[in-house]
Structure formats: structure tokens, C-alpha cells
Amino acid sequence: MKGVLLVNLGSPDSPTAKDVKPYLDEFLMDPRVIDVPKWLRNIIVRGIILQTRPKKSAEAYQKIWWEEGSPLIVISERFSEKVSKHVEIPVALGMRYGSMTIKNAIQSLIDKGVDEVLLVPLYPQYAMSSFETVVVKAMEVQQQYFPNIQITTLPAFYKNEAYIKVLSESIAEGLKGFEYDHILFSYHGIPERHIRKSDPTKFHCKIDQSCCTTNSVAHHTCYRHQCFDTTRRVIEYLGIDADKFSISFQSRLPNDPWLKPFTDFEFVRLAKEGKKRLAVITPAFVADCLETLEEIAMEGKHQFEEAGGEAYKHIACLNDSDAWVKVMADWIKSWHATEALPA
Incomplete structure (x- = not known):
């Protein structure tokens, strides 16, 4: 059975320095984000950045935080729910960083009988610090925890x-x-x-x-x-x-x-x-x-x-607009029916 995994960046659980710090640690310690040797990345991230950045970042998050939570998470959840109503296969949402893990999202698909996953990094353009790290992480999770599932990746759609x-x-x-x-x-x-x-x-x-x-x-x-x-x-x-x-x-x-x-x-x-x-x-x-x-x-x-x-x-991003939902649903339907991916 086929299913879809949508993945975006992620967010701290709250706009507080206490929750921002572990989120930034996971994000900035990613070797595809700060691509230097691990010993040097440790010094840069844990020795320098995390000493001051969490408080400053928390203040920035507080400016934009919604009553329902992180705007990125809330918008992504709305988008995922809308897409799922337009397709006949299960749709799950995961984040590259933070508590909404890719592992948990894949598990939720497996619990519904899915053994073939379309991975959709929600980035139009390819970059090693965004698109690539999502794919690498998903493959690591698949190999370690779910070796019996198959993952196909939707390519960067910047020119579709x-x-x-x-x-x-x-x-x-x-x-x-x-x-x-x-x-x-x-x-x-x-x-x-x-x-x-x-x-x-x-x-x-x-x-x-x-x-x-x-x-x-x-x-x-x-x-x-x-x-x-x-x-x-x-x-x-x-x-x-x-x-x-x-x-x-x-x-x-x-x-x-x-x-x-x-x-x-x-x-x-x-x-x-x-x-x-x-x-x-x-x-x-x-x-x-x-x-x-x-x-x-x-x-x-x-x-x-x-x-x-x-x-x-x-000008706002596409967010969960009906037109964007339809585009994503059409791509999923095409893959579900014919294995075709958008060019």
C-alpha cells in the first residue's frame, strides 16, 4: 500500500529559550547545515552560538507565535490535512528537526498498512541544508527502523x-x-x-x-x-x-x-x-x-x-491555499496511479 510523507523544517515546541536551545542544537549540529568537522561544529554551535542565540531566537519566535502554536507547524498541519482529503492514500507530516520526527511520521503510515512511501521535502529548490538533509535523514531512519518499506522522493519542483x-x-x-x-x-x-x-x-x-x-x-x-x-x-x-x-x-x-x-x-x-x-x-x-x-x-x-x-x-507563502493543495494532490495522484513524478 502506498502513502505520502510530507516533511518541512520544524520548530521548537514553544517560543522559550528552554525549548529553542535543543531545537537549534539539532538543527545547527546537522553536518549538512554547518558542514565543518564535528569537533569544530561542536565549538561553533555549543561553545559559541548556543550561549546566546536561544534567548534571541526565542524573542523572535514570540513575535510571530500563534495561539495554536508555531506558524510553520500549524500551516503545515492544515496543508497536510487538506491534501489528505483530496487523495485516496494516507498522508503523514514530519519535520526534519524537533519533536515531530520523521520516524514517528513513517511509523504512523506503517500503522495504516503502508509499505511504499512518497517522500515530499517541502522545499521548491534543492540545497544540501534543506532538501538533501531531509532525504538523507529519511533514508537513515528507513534503514535503521523500517528496512521493509520503499521510499521514492519527489524531486525539487522549482520549475514545475x-x-x-x-x-x-x-x-x-x-x-x-x-x-x-x-x-x-x-x-x-x-x-x-x-x-x-x-x-x-x-x-x-x-x-x-x-x-x-x-x-x-x-x-x-x-x-x-x-x-x-x-x-x-x-x-x-x-x-x-x-x-x-x-x-x-x-x-x-x-x-x-x-x-x-x-x-x-x-x-x-x-x-x-x-x-x-x-x-x-x-x-x-x-x-x-x-x-x-x-x-x-x-x-x-x-x-x-x-x-x-x-x-x-x-506577500504570504503558498501556505495551505486551495490552489497549492490541489497541485500537491495532483502530483500524489499521478504517482499513486502511474508512478509518474512531476518534471
Whole structure:
């Protein structure tokens, strides 16, 4: 019997330093997130970051926490429940980090008679610190606890026509009534070395002006290319002029080269260049979370207005919209009936 496992990032159990600390420890000790030798990762994470970050992160979570719980968890649960009503096979939800484990989610599917699982990392673009770590963790859990089940992974869907359509139409809906000067596509940042590590050719990804637009097998696992390609397809669908948009990357750790330009720098640059009315979309996420609700919707607005901007619009992620639910349900139905996966 077939079943589906949806997996997103995860969240602490509460917006307190006590619960944020173990969550950050699990997240940042992942070798695909901070990819340095374990002894050095221990020093960076447990010796430095976890001494101060949990309190600061807890304060950020408190700003966006809902009565029902973590927005990412609540939205993901709503999405999972809606999808399950549109398909004939069991659907489970797990998180890469935190208490909603992948192991428990797979067990819930097995309890319903499932022995063949479609793993759906809820990330449009491929990155070793998001998509890849979900797949690796799921396979580790499968080998250790559930050797008799089969797992098939839905590929990164950054250029899938149905996804681009639903994303573009969601952006258009979010822009209604807002006359913008500029649209900023802000993607989650990653270290530049992650791009090179994910390059199967070991020579194509130079992170320059041309490698992401020069056709290569490396693009199958190149986060930077996939961010650019998602943006290109959306602006073509919506007919946005080339001088009306730009791309940036948010979130980073210090003392390490990360993808540029940085989103917070772009807020200032755009305002100082006379862009008074800014819309921001975050297409690396399918569900609103700390990074979109606090870093972009709240802090981004403040940074843009402090630099001279006058109007700021954060456009929500796809979340549990009916159109996005239908796209996911259609992919699942296709796999259930024919084993076909979206291109």
C-alpha cells in the first residue's frame, strides 16, 4: 500500500529559550547545515552560538507565535490535512528537526498498512541544508527502523509548470491593490561552498555572472541556479519588467562567504535608490515561518522604512491555499496511479 510523507523544517515546541536551545542544537549540529568537522561544529554551535542565540531566537519566535502554536507547524498541519482529503492514500507530516520526527511520521503510515512511501521535502529548490538533509535523514531512519518499506522522493519542483502557475497567481493576488516600484525575490541564504559541494562536475559552479545561465548537469543540484530559474519563470508568467525586480538571499552566519546580495542590504539599497514602494516574496518557502514572518515581514519592513522607503508589502507563502493543495494532490495522484513524478 502506498502513502505520502510530507516533511518541512520544524520548530521548537514553544517560543522559550528552554525549548529553542535543543531545537537549534539539532538543527545547527546537522553536518549538512554547518558542514565543518564535528569537533569544530561542536565549538561553533555549543561553545559559541548556543550561549546566546536561544534567548534571541526565542524573542523572535514570540513575535510571530500563534495561539495554536508555531506558524510553520500549524500551516503545515492544515496543508497536510487538506491534501489528505483530496487523495485516496494516507498522508503523514514530519519535520526534519524537533519533536515531530520523521520516524514517528513513517511509523504512523506503517500503522495504516503502508509499505511504499512518497517522500515530499517541502522545499521548491534543492540545497544540501534543506532538501538533501531531509532525504538523507529519511533514508537513515528507513534503514535503521523500517528496512521493509520503499521510499521514492519527489524531486525539487522549482520549475514545475503547475508550481510556477500557482506561485505566480498567489503573488498576483498578494499584489492586488498595491502599486509597487519594485519586487524583491528573497531566498534563504546558504554558504557559497554548499553550491560547490553540490556540483557533481566539481568545476561548473563558479558563482559568477554566467554559470547559472550556462546549461549544465550541475543545475540539478544547484540552489543558486534554481532560485534564479524560479524567479525567471515567475516574472515571465506575470509579465514583470526586468527593471522592476531583483533577487537577494536572507539569513547568514558571520565570517563565511554566503550567497549575495544580502536581503537586508538590498532593503537599504533599494530605498536609497528611490524605490519607495517595495513588495517582497520568499519563494524558498512554501509555508510562512520565522524567516518570513519575523525576518522579512517585520524586520524587513522596519529596515526599508528606516532607509527611506514609504510602503512595504510582504506577500504570504503558498501556505495551505486551495490552489497549492490541489497541485500537491495532483502530483500524489499521478504517482499513486502511474508512478509518474512531476518534471
